[in-house]
Amino acid sequence: MYVCLCVGVTDRDIENAVSDGARSWREVREATGCAGQCGKCACTGKSVMRDAITQE
Template structure:
C-alpha cells in the first residue's frame, strides 16, 4: 500500500528503512523521502514507523 503518493513510498519501504537501521521518523523521512513534499502522509508514516520500530 502506498503511504506517500508524492514520493511513491509504500508501507513496505518504511518497514525496510527501519530494518536497515532507521530509528526515528526523521530518519525514515531522510531515507525514503516520505512526508517531504505535501506532508499529508506524515501522520500515517509516523504510525507505521513507530509500529515497525516496536517490532524490531
C-alpha cells in the same frame, strides 16, 4: 500499500528503512523521502514507523 502518494513511498519501504537502522521520523524521511512534498502522509508514516520499530 502506498503511504506517500507524492513520492511513492509504501509501508514496506518504511519497514525496510527501520530494518536498515532508522529509529526516528527524521531518519525514515531521509531514507525514503516520505513527506517530502505535501506532508499529508506524515501521520500515517509515523504510525507505520512506530509499528515497525515495535516489531523489531
